[in-house]
Structure formats: structure tokens, C-alpha cells
Amino acid sequence: MTFNKKEIIRFRHCDPAGIVFYPRYLEIINDLVEDWFEVMGYPFNEMDTCLGAGVPTVNLNIKFMQPCRQGDTLFLELVCARIGDSSFDIKVTGQRLEQRILEAYVTLCFTTIGKQISKLSIPEGVRRQMLEYRPVQDTASL
Known part of the structure; x- marks a missing residue:
């Protein structure tokens, strides 16, 4: 299963050249992760009180293939590529x-x-939810 979201590119995302300013993609990805956690039942605004935890990013690698412009719709897809003891990777x-x-x-x-x-x-509980977002071929290796 994948987590999907549609993001409309707005004026606030764009630089003077009219394309998305690359740091805005980091905000878009962070919003996607926050929405994913909420769908899994662990909203960020409750994670501190119910789990005593946060989930900061510790490594990030982005490849940009094409620019996006104001008015474009960006279709986002998230899969959980790896689940360790305390860390996890998403694509x-x-x-x-x-x-x-x-x-x-x-x-x-x-x-x-x-x-x-x-x-x-x-x-x-979080781990069980994350497993639902693993690529099908990877679930056998857990």
C-alpha cells in the first residue's frame, strides 16, 4: 500500500523564476509525513503527549527531474522502504x-x-501501521 496526497503548487511555493523554490519541497515532504502519521492514528500534535516522541529527519536525499510551476498539481506517493529499531526510511x-x-x-x-x-x-502500534506501507515484495524479508 502507498500513502498518496495531491499538492497544488501555489504562489508561496515559487521563486521569482516562477518555479518551486527547492526548500519548499522539504516543507511539502514534511507535510506529507505529518499527514501520513495522522492517517496512521499518530498526529504530530499528540505524539509528544501520547508517545513522548518526535520523528526528526536524520538523512535526506532528493533528486529533481523537472520543475513545477504555480498552478501545477503534484501527485505525491510515500512508501516505507525500511523499518529499523528506532529509524525508518521512506521513499x-x-x-x-x-x-x-x-x-x-x-x-x-x-x-x-x-x-x-x-x-x-x-x-x-506505529510499527504495525508502517508495515502496511511497505512495498509488497519487501514484507517477506521482515
Whole structure:
């Protein structure tokens, strides 16, 4: 299963050249992750109180294939590529119609929140939900 979202590119996303300013893609990806967690039943605004955790990005790699412009619709797809003890990898693809716009690989890590940040094991309920978003061929290797 994949998590899908449609993002309409707005004026606020674009630079003076009229294309999406690349840091805005980081915000779009972060919004996608936040929406994914909410669908799984773990909204970011409750994760601190119910799990005592956050999920900061620890590694990010994005390849841009084509620009997006104001008014374009970006179709985003997220799959959970790897689930470790405390960290997990997601793959995000973005398309406009049949054109691949971007491909991102993101590693996030469950951590405590506050002054002393340390890794936490992924809670079992979250892990079960993440497994639903693994590519079909990868579930046998778990």
C-alpha cells in the first residue's frame, strides 16, 4: 500500500523564476509525513503527549527531474522502504501527470523531545501501521 496526497503548487511555493523554490519541497515532504502519521492514528500534535516522541529527519536525499510551476498539481506517493529499531526510511515520489518531478529518500528517527534528545524504539502500534506501507515484495524479508 502507498500513502498518496495531491499538492497544488501555489504562489508561496515559487521563486521569482516562477518555479518551486527547492526548500519548499522539504516543507511539502514534511507535510506529507505529518499527514501520513495522522492517517496512521499518530498526529504530530499528540505524539509528544501520547508517545513522548518526535520523528526528526536524520538523512535526506532528493533528486529533481523537472520543475513545477504555480498552478501545477503534484501527485505525491510515500512508501516505507525500511523499518529499523528506532529509524525508518521512506521513499517519496512526486509526479505531474506522467512526468516524474522528484524522488526523495528520507530517514527519520523516533526520539525523545526536549533538551536531552535520545533515540527511542519505534512503538509497536506505529510499527504495525508502517508495515502496511511497505512495498509488497519487501514484507517477506521482515
